[in-house]
Amino acid sequence: MYDIKVNDFYCQICGKTFDKKRSLSLHIYYSHNMNAKSYYDIYYKQPNEDKCLYCGKQTQFLSLTHGYRLYCCRKCADSDIKKQNKTRQTFLNNYNVDSVFKIKEIHDKGVIASQSEEAREKRNNTNIQKYGSYNVFGSNEIVKKISNTKTKNGNRSKLELFFEEELTKKHIKFESEHKDELYPYNCDFYLPELNIYIEINSWWYHNNHFYNETDDNDIQTLNLWKDKSKINPQYNRAIEIWTKRDIEKRNTAIKNNLNYVVLWNKQDIINFLQTL
Numbered sequence: 188m189y190d191i192k193v194n195d196f197y198c199q200i201c202g203k204t205f206d207k208k209r210s211l212s213l214h215i216y217y218s219h220n221m222n223a224k225s226y227y228d229i230y231y232k233q234p235n236e237d238k239c240l241y242c243g244k245q246t247q248f249l250s251l252t253h254g255y256r257l258y259c260c261r262k263c264a265d266s267d268i269k270k271q272n273k274t275r276q277t278f279l280n281n282y283n284v285d286s287v288f289k290i291k292e293i294h295d296k297g298v299i300a301s302q303s304e305e306a307r308e309k310r311n312n313t314n315i316q317k318y319g320s321y322n323v324f325g326s327n328e329i330v331k332k333i334s335n336t337k338t339k340n341g342n343r344s345k346l347e348l349f350f351e352e353e354l355t356k357k358h359i360k361f362e363s364e365h366k367d368e369l370y371p372y373n374c375d376f377y378l379p380e381l382n383i384y385i386e387i388n389s390w391w392y393h394n395n396h397f398y399n400e401t402d403d404n405d406i407q408t409l410n411l412w413k414d415k416s417k418i419n420p421q422y423n424r425a426i427e428i429w430t431k432r433d434i435e436k437r438n439t440a441i442k443n444n445l446n447y448v449v450l451w452n453k454q455d456i457i458n459f460l461q462t463l
Contacts, residue, residue: 197211197419198211198214198215198218198219199226199229199230199391199421200215200219200221200390200391201218201219201391202391202415208250208251208252211251212250212251223248223250223251224248226251227248227251227254230421231251231254232254232255236254236255237255239257239258239259239260239263240257240258240263240267241258241259241263241264241266241267241270242259242263244259244263245259246258246259247259344387344389344390345389346387346389346450346452346453346456347375347376347387347389349453349456350376350385350387350450350456350460351363351376353456353460354376354378354460357460357463359378359380359381359463360378360379360380361376361377361378361379362376362377362379363375363376365377365384369439369443369445370384370436370439370440370443370445370447371439372436372439374386375387381446381463382446383446383447383448384440384445384446384447384448385448385449385450385459386436386447386448386449386450387450387456388433388449388450388451389450389451389452391425392421392424392425392428392429393428393429393433393451394408394429395451395452396451397433397434397437397449398429398430398433398434400430409426409429409430412425412426412429413426437449
């Protein structure tokens with residue numbers, strides 16, 4: 188469960204600030220057509236936060252302030268407390284401490300347990316055989332599965348979904364989250380028959396254009412984001428993406444002479460689709 192601090196009552200999409208969570212929730216719903224759960228899942232949700240700590244089942248979403256329940260039901264909560272008490276008593280009986288982290292040998296090593304080299308090598312070999320890489324996230328197959336999961340969970344932007352739907356209508360083959368040696372960045376869309384790499388930069392942290400370090404307006408925006416980042420760490424991510432990551436992607440595309448297209452809004456998408 189993630190507790191949002193008072194200073195977190197600002198819109199991650201447009202940057203508008205609020206003094207109450209209720210005001211933020213209403214703003215998200217009416218201004219961005221998004222419910223509190225979807226917004227929380229995109230900007231705050233931690234891995235497996237919505238899974239019961241005891242049985243692993245789906246838990247209930249509470250609010251922007253409190254996130255998800257820790258347990259799916261009262262029975263699991265009570266069972267987990269009993270389990271923790273039993274574990275604590277076992278350590279007290281056997282080691283005269285109430286936690287595994289307080290056992291001297293384990294504390295000195297700084298770990299509870301580690302994988303053997305043999306187990307690690309076996310896992311890496313399996314990944315290489317299945318996916319062509321010891322790191323599964325280096326595999327296009329896995330990246331595509333992640334993309335499909337993002338779609339199911341509502342974590343893709345409306346413009347990405349719109350673009351995908353229009354490509355399907357036109358019977359244009361595409362790949363989502365594509366990356367290769369020439370463009371190793373999980374490109375939003377790749378059209379293999381046309382050899383076109385496409386990024387949909389619709390999220391606010393891309394701004395609405397590429398950053399220009401010599402432009403006074405961009406410098407002013409950057410300074411504003413730096414000020415906001417003192418209260419809202421999300422702006423640090425936006426600065427990194429807008430001023431560095433997006434520029435790096437563009438320079439890579441230019442260097443490798445790629446057919447590279449960046450679309451910033453719906454009208455850009457419509458105009459581009461008319462050229463296909």
